[in-house]
Structures are given as structure tokens and as C-alpha cells.
Amino acid sequence: MRSNRLITETSPYLLQHAHNPVDWYPWGEEALEKAKKEDKPILVSIGYSACHWCHVMERESFEDPEVAAIMNEFFVNIKVDREERPDIDQIYMEAIQAISGNGGWPLNCFLTPDLKPFYGGTYFPPQPYYNRPSWKSILAQVAKVFRERRKEIEEQAEQIFRHISQNTQFIQSEEHQNFNDAQLDTIFFALQKRFDTQDGGFGSAPKFPSVQSLKFLLRYHYFKKNKTALNHVILTLDKMMHGGLYDFVGGGFSRYSTDNQWHVPHFEKMLYDNALLLKIYGEAYQSTHKPEYLEVITETINYIKREMTSPEGGFYAAQDADSEGIEGKFFVWKYDEIKSLFPNEFELLVDYFNLTPQGNWEHGNNILFRRYSDEDFCKKHTLSLSEWKQIIKNVKQNLFQEREKRAKPGLDDKILLNWNALMLSATARMYRLTLNPEYHEMMLKNAQFLCTRYCDGNTLYRTYKNGKVNIYATLEDYAYFIEALIDVYETTFKEFYLFKAVDLLEHTFTHFFDPSDNTFYYTSTHQKDVLFRQKEFYDNATPSANSTMAHNLMKLGTLLNEPKYTRLSQTMLAQIKNAVMQYPTAFGKWATLMTNMVYGMHEIAYFGKMYNGEINILWKDYHPNIICAGNPESDRIALLQHKKGVENKDTLYYCTNYACHAPVHTYQELKQNYM
Numbered sequence: 001m002r003s004n005r006l007i008t009e010t011s012p013y014l015l016q017h018a019h020n021p022v023d024w025y026p027w028g029e030e031a032l033e034k035a036k037k038e039d040k041p042i043l044v045s046i047g048y049s050a051c052h053w054c055h056v057m058e059r060e061s062f063e064d065p066e067v068a069a070i071m072n073e074f075f076v077n078i079k080v081d082r083e084e085r086p087d088i089d090q091i092y093m094e095a096i097q098a099i100s101g102n103g104g105w106p107l108n109c110f111l112t113p114d115l116k117p118f119y120g121g122t123y124f125p126p127q128p129y130y131n132r133p134s135w136k137s138i139l140a141q142v143a144k145v146f147r148e149r150r151k152e153i154e155e156q157a158e159q160i161f162r163h164i165s166q167n168t169q170f171i172q173s174e175e176h177q178n179f180n181d182a183q184l185d186t187i188f189f190a191l192q193k194r195f196d197t198q199d200g201g202f203g204s205a206p207k208f209p210s211v212q213s214l215k216f217l218l219r220y221h222y223f224k225k226n227k228t229a230l231n232h233v234i235l236t237l238d239k240m241m242h243g244g245l246y247d248f249v250g251g252g253f254s255r256y257s258t259d260n261q262w263h264v265p266h267f268e269k270m271l272y273d274n275a276l277l278l279k280i281y282g283e284a285y286q287s288t289h290k291p292e293y294l295e296v297i298t299e300t301i302n303y304i305k306r307e308m309t310s311p312e313g314g315f316y317a318a319q320d321a322d323s324e325g326i327e328g329k330f331f332v333w334k335y336d337e338i339k340s341l342f343p344n345e346f347e348l349l350v351d352y353f354n355l356t357p358q359g360n361w362e363h364g365n366n367i368l369f370r371r372y373s374d375e376d377f378c379k380k381h382t383l384s385l386s387e388w389k390q391i392i393k394n395v396k397q398n399l400f401q402e403r404e405k406r407a408k409p410g411l412d413d414k415i416l417l418n419w420n421a422l423m424l425s426a427t428a429r430m431y432r433l434t435l436n437p438e439y440h441e442m443m444l445k446n447a448q449f450l451c452t453r454y455c456d457g458n459t460l461y462r463t464y465k466n467g468k469v470n471i472y473a474t475l476e477d478y479a480y481f482i483e484a485l486i487d488v489y490e491t492t493f494k495e496f497y498l499f500k501a502v503d504l505l506e507h508t509f510t511h512f513f514d515p516s517d518n519t520f521y522y523t524s525t526h527q528k529d530v531l532f533r534q535k536e537f538y539d540n541a542t543p544s545a546n547s548t549m550a551h552n553l554m555k556l557g558t559l560l561n562e563p564k565y566t567r568l569s570q571t572m573l574a575q576i577k578n579a580v581m582q583y584p585t586a587f588g589k590w591a592t593l594m595t596n597m598v599y600g601m602h603e604i605a606y607f608g609k610m611y612n613g614e615i616n617i618l619w620k621d622y623h624p625n626i627i628c629a630g631n632p633e634s635d636r637i638a639l640l641q642h643k644k645g646v647e648n649k650d651t652l653y654y655c656t657n658y659a660c661h662a663p664v665h666t667y668q669e670l671k672q673n674y675m
Contacts, residue, residue, distance in 0.1 A: 011414055171537075200235040243370070255269070267327060482552045
């Protein structure tokens, strides 16, 4: 079988295209020089391995020799894994959104030889379909226009370039860094206008988890005692875990829901979604102590351990939506299949999972989808809750064993620093919450793996596969890894993690910081092959790099009494706060930082046991504006200086603005006296 230049790549997504008749190049000097030398337009096609429509377009078009011949004759064709090169993806996704008004993957963007985008779109079918032109007609038209109307193409490319390179327009100079309750109210009421009060979440389908907005609502309730905010978080989390978005059988969440009710997901499972959802379910459990949330946490971590963890302790990137070429095949059930497995419980399961003979999804398939909580279901059927819980436990085990006989979805087994850092942060926090020693082991093993494999001094790399790291890290990698290292420090009080975070932060000042507006570029000074250095501010599926850096600066500035860090954090938020108040769904992590600016960061200095000590009791409750340091190994941490513990007793100091109250010896005393 003939292969193209992608055959030497390590990305599973690129390797999926390595035997296409298209003469694909990876992004790099060879392809870019060829375009300049031959004066050909570039087609940059971007996707990821778990993307269903990426697979569809490959089968329909990129495997077609006739289509490939056109692409090879008129274009330099470059395949990009968006998870490896988010810097490239961001630039051309913004261009496609400017051109067509929407975006998504697969992303197909046509560039001039100097990398400026002039046309493109997402999925194109092999034949015209629902007002969408065929891929062959697009190729022919673009090649003709590029050849015959070159000046128009270059003028359009220049206009698009100017538009996408001006991505800091909402940053405003702010002399007065005042943050107040009224601003938090503005954010809350703007979010409330988008509440789906029937099914949870924000707005209408397609529905994403919107974790950062939920985190803000939890904080708003904590500080303002606003029940509406808490109730919407509970409604949303309950609906998500009862819907098809959550894998009832094997644990873990799919990417998003295609409908309002969280019923039909796109079935791919991404590491980053599950890491972020672990954190919000953990915070909701701390706030409500609702047992079902702990079940979701346990099952999701078990899924990550079982399906998504490498022998070295790294976490894989994603699990596909498709198996045997069919979306969702691994996850859905036939009516008669459930009937044959559970003849005695079948009538109850029909109601519990909303099963129908014709299927509650396409092709006669059923997605397991619940409309009731277990308590409400038991009331409806006059069942004992404890008895039903045992029945469902057995059903789940049997369904899992049956499902394991099926062909599994494909696995994207590259290991990305940024998403691993999100999961490292989640495992650290879930260990604090549960004291499960397996989570502690996962955390330490992953932390060691990331610190040894991805770090060349303080220069980080982004991807790891087959024993090798590749591609310079982006700001997102640094930001998430610094955040995770702070979380590991708060979990272990091992100073190595804290001061590694500080070293990496200082490295970002050298290689990413823009003093002209006090924000950070997405790419480092090392990265030379992009059209321009972008900046990222929007909190989308994952938090933005700059909002995460602002959080890190606040935390490290507080722990180390470093005014340079805290002042920069305040400046960054002050410059963007008007956009945060106006569009909070796009700036959720910035909004959570504003709660800490308004109510302040509070510190706890701890001396005592690390396991089953008073500090672990504190972590079972929700305290979003507290940061902890403890059991000093040196005198470098400002918060711990001039303090000491009492022999054979846990000792806790509660501090604000480095003024510490008299020490206490139990969490209960701390709560009663200071919190």
C-alpha cells in the first residue's frame, strides 16, 4: 500500500491519513518551502482522531484517487492534528469563522504561499448536499480563482489577516483596579438570562458542559448565598449525569450533547472534558455532599485508569466516537438485547432507561438515558432505594461485561502535556476529597512522568509518543502545568512542586510575556513557523491560557508574598473585566478570578499529619478562595515563616493579607472562629 509523508509522524490522527492517495505533508519547512517555490496555494486540513466528521470526510474524499489527483495537482496539502498544534488551529479556525460565520472540524482552509488564509470551510460532501457544495467543486473553483484572479485573492487574504491578527480589541486600559459585588451581580444576571431551567446548562443545543460558568455559579452561591445559582448547578450536573452524555456503563463523559436534554452525545470522550468535569463534580460534592456526585467521580476516574492511562502514568488524549466505522456503536443497545440480559428486571429497566422497541435513537438503537433520580424512580414504582441500588449495581456490572465483548472505539494514544496537567490537577483534588490511595498513586506517577519527560530545564514540550517528546509547548501547556503543580503542592506540601511552578512561571515571562499590554502570547519565542503570535483570552471548552495564568499569578503571589505576581493578576483582570461582565459564558474562568479579587484570597498555614489529619477534613468542604501551605521543608514560603506547630497536635493558622489569627488545632475550631 502506497504511503505519503505522514507515515513518519507519531500522531494517530496523521497516521490515519498516511495511506491516503493525497500527497499529504505534515506542517513544516518542507511543505511551506514547496508552496513558495511552486507558487501554489496551500490546503491546510485540520482535525483530530476522535472527530466523527473527520473520519467521514476522509472516507468520502481523501481516500478517493480522483479527488486526490486534483488536490495533488493544484495544491500543497498539509494535514494538522489540532491537538498537537493548537496554535495553527486557532489562527485558521478564526479565519474560517470570519469567512463563513461558523467553524468546527474537519477544518479545511486555503492559504496563499505566505500562509495567509483566503477561503475555506468545515466538512464538504463528495456530492452537493443540502446547499453544501461538493469537495471536488470547491477544489476546482479555488484552483481556478487562484490562477486567474490572484490579485483579488491576495487582497482578500490581507483583509482576513488584518482581522484575525487584531485579537486584543476588548482589552481596555484600566487605571482603577476596583472589583466589587455589583460586578459579580452583573455576571450572574447575564448568565441567568441563558439558563435552561428545564434541562440545565446554558442556551440551546448543541449543549456543552460549560464547566467554567458552573464554577462561577458555585462561587457566587458560596459568597452571596444565592440559592438560584446553586440550584442551577445541581440541575445541570444531575441532567448531565442522567443523560446519554454520561456513560452509565463504563464511566466518563462524551464531548457534548446534540440536543437540549443531554440525550444524544457525540460519543467521543476527551481527556480534557473528563478532567474538568471531575473538578466541577468534586466542587459540587463539597458544596452539597450529594452521594451521586461521588459515584460519578469514582466511575470517571476508574474509566481514566482503565482506558486512558499509559504504563508510564501518562494519560491518553481521546477515545473515538466510532467503532467498526459506525458512530456510537460501542455504547448503544437494542431493546431485545436488554430484554435477553435482564428478563426479570426488564419492565423496570424500560422505564428507567427510556428504552423503546424502535429505539430512542437512530437505526433501532437505544442510548441509556434517565429522566428520574433513583429516589424519584423508587417512589414511582414503590421500591426500596437500597434494593434498587443493588439491582442497578448488578445491571451495570453485567452490561459492562457484555459491552467488553464488542469492538472498542479507536484510542488516540498520544500524551499531551496540557490535558495531562488538567487531569493531574483533577486527581490531586479528588485525592484530597476522598483520601483514596489509588488517586494519590495516580497523581504522583503522573507528576513524575510529566516532570521527567516533558521538561528540558524550564523549556517544556507538548506531545509524547513512542518514547519521544515533540513540538514546543504553548502557553496553555505552561499555564495548566503550573496550576497542576500548585495543586500537587497543596496535596503533598512537597516544595519541589511549588518551586518548579515558580521556575516555569518565570520562564513564561522571558518567552511569552508582552509588556505592552501585560498579557501573554500563546506561542513562545521558540516557535517560528506560525503566521503570527496569537493571544488567547476566551474560556471555551478549556480555560484560556491567559485566564489560567492570571489565577496562577494570584495563587503564587499569595503563597510567596510576591507583589509582582499579584499586581499583574489584578492588571490582567482589570483590562478584561468589561468583556467578562458583558459575555460571561466566554470568560468563565476570568469570572471566577473576579470572585477572589472581590472577597480576597485567604491562606491556611498547616503543621501536622498529611493523611487523616485536620487538613483533610477541611478539604471535604467547599472553600474556593483558600490556599494552603504546610509542613515547611525550607524557609522560602512567606506564609509559613515565623510560625510553628505544636507537638503531637495539628496546628492551623488562618491568615488574610499575611495577618494571621491565633492558631487552632481542629478544623471545627477554624470554622467556628474564622470562616
